[in-house]
Amino acid sequence: MIKIRYSDSRTRVKIRILAPFADRDRNVLLNLTAIAFTFITVGVAAIIFLISSKALFTLYISVLITVVVFYVARRRLPADTAISCSSSAIKLPASVSLESGIPRTIPWSSIKSLDIKQLEPDRTDVLVLEIGEDKKILLDIFGFKRSELQKLLDAIRRYAPDLRADRVMERLELSPSDSGAVETSFTRLWTDALGFHTGNTAFVPLAPNTTLNSGRVKIRRLIAAGGMAAVYLAVLRDGQPAVVKEAVLPPTTDTRLRDKALELFEREAKILADLNHPQIARVYDCFVENKRHYILLQFINGRNLRQIIREDGAMEESRAVECIRQLTGIIAYLHERQPAIIHRDISPDNVIIDESGTVRLIDFGAANTFVGTATRTLVGKQAYMSPEQCKGRTTPLSDLYSIGATLSFLLSGADPVPLKTAHPARSTEGISAPIENLVERLTARDPEDRPQSARALLEELST
Known part of the structure; x- marks a missing residue:
């Protein structure tokens, strides 16, 4: 659980909800409510003063209670400015939920987008978290210390990488802080x-x-x-x-x-x-x-396959097949090394299309040398892992299953069902029977039903 303090100032709460009363400053409402309560209390005390011999004492107690309540309300309510982030959800201050009707805890999956905008001239920028067609959470940049803003964006990068907090950081000229913990x-x-x-x-x-x-x-x-x-x-x-x-x-x-x-x-x-x-x-x-041990690697600029599908939608069949053909060529090269190398973590996240349109394999952290006695380490994303890999019996054919699952993703725009044979044509139109059959063979539960080598698959894709 990561907690971010959103406002050190008690003069203004800077979380707003784009809803019917989005532009009302919450502290103004608190002040008006407290003042109204004060007048009501004084009014009631005045009436009691006219009909009671102990009215002066009653008036004194009423005013004292009002002052205490006003002070506590103004101290406690605006102070509820902690934003908590866990692996499953972001939790906003209770006051935001009470005022807006939006649930205090919002699953990451419910947040559709993250952006930074200036809603009005001469106003500070705001972070905009869209949680539906008609509701957006607005976080004034001015409400954060710089370190706390970094912490929030790092948390979003860790728990909701699809929201692409990196772009917001670049626009704010921020570098991820020490709290960033995106697992690689x-x-x-x-x-x-x-x-x-x-x-x-x-x-x-x-x-x-x-x-x-x-x-x-x-x-x-x-x-x-x-x-x-x-x-x-x-x-x-x-x-x-x-x-x-x-x-x-x-x-x-x-x-x-x-x-x-x-x-x-x-x-x-x-x-x-x-x-x-x-x-x-x-x-x-x-x-x-x-x-500390360091590896210095080539930097490759481009978008990974998941980013491309998220931003552009499912690929046309010809383009998807070409991407997989290039990827298969890379994997064939790895499998034909002596000793053979099994990647173990092929997925849309680890494959980039660079600025020239070439497919590049960028993340090799999960690779291991296949030396006959496998380490049987469970590595990879479940939707792209073969059944035998999940059981710790990885072979080169496990990479072919991952390639097939990746092809299904490119064609359908959705992650395949884990540990199942993929059928992208069932949910997506325009997929030819031969390519549907290829995906089914690549993601067959039994390795013997798949193409028997990356080289054989490459030859099939090249014809």
């Missing part, structure tokens, strides 16, 4: 394979402008962080952008677990360093500094 595939491998969780550790991601490797690398901003690992956007000495992966283990970690974790990290670095494919992000260097 590398971190899932790191924690899942070792079977431990770091919990509340002292790990603090690097601050912007930190230099590494004798000044060769300069950190621009945090992209993602989780557990004891982080990913940064950086710039090299020659001005070239790059990606930095960082991993560190707490000093209290068991020696065996520490050695295994470092082995996994070094294995990923070696896998990447040995690869030479134009559609796979290249590794520039690996180094250790201040007991």
Whole structure:
């Protein structure tokens, strides 16, 4: 649970709801209510004064109670400005729910979009969270300390990545703060394979402008962080952008677990360093500094497949098949390495189409070397994982299942049902029978019913 303080000032509450009374300042309403209550109390006391011999004492007590109630109301109600974010929902101050009729707890899935706008000239910008066609939550930027605004946007990046808080950060010239904790595939491998969780550790991601490797690398901003690992956007000495992966283990970690974790990290670095494919992000260097391990990677600009489908809708069949053909070529290259490499985490999130229209594989954190005795680590997104992978028996054909699930996503615009054979034509028109059949074969529950190699699939897609 992450808590964000929204307003330090008690003179104005800055959460507004775009609804019938959206433009009324809540504190004005509180003041008017308290003043009205005061007049009513004084009026009642005046009447009692006319008919009672103890009216003066009654008047004194009434006014005293009114002052106390007014003070408490003005102190307590506006102070309810904490915004809480969990993995499932964002929780707004109770006063917002009471005033607007909107539920206090709003599931992330109910929030349709996040943006920043200036609703009126000469007014501060507001964060706009759209939760329906007719209701939007407006958060005045002025209501946040800069660090708290960073914390909120980092929480949104972590729990609702589809809302693309990164764009808002860029417009506000913010870098994600140390509280950002977007879990990456590398971190899932790191924690899942070792079977431990770091919990509340002292790990603090690097601050912007930190230099590494004798000044060769300069950190621009945090992209993602989780557990004891982080990913940064950086710039090299020659001005070239790059990606930095960082991993560190707490000093209290068991020696065996520490050695295994470092082995996994070094294995990923070696896998990447040995690869030479134009559609796979290249590794520039690996180094250790201040007991932190770093991999320096090529930065690739573009949109991942999930972003493309979310913004543009389902792909036309010909374009989807071409994307999968290119992706299959990359996977065939990996599977034909000696020893073979199984990616294990193919999904729309890990495949980018760059500015030239070329498919690129960018996230290799979940990759592992297939050496006969598999680590049986459960890595990947469930909707794109084969049944045998979920049981810890991953083979190269598991990657083909993930490719088929990704093709189904591109054609239908929706994640496939986990652990089921995909049938995108049942929900989407315009899918030809041969491509529907291909998706069904790729996502067959029995690996023997799938194409038997990435190379065979590539040849089928190329004809």
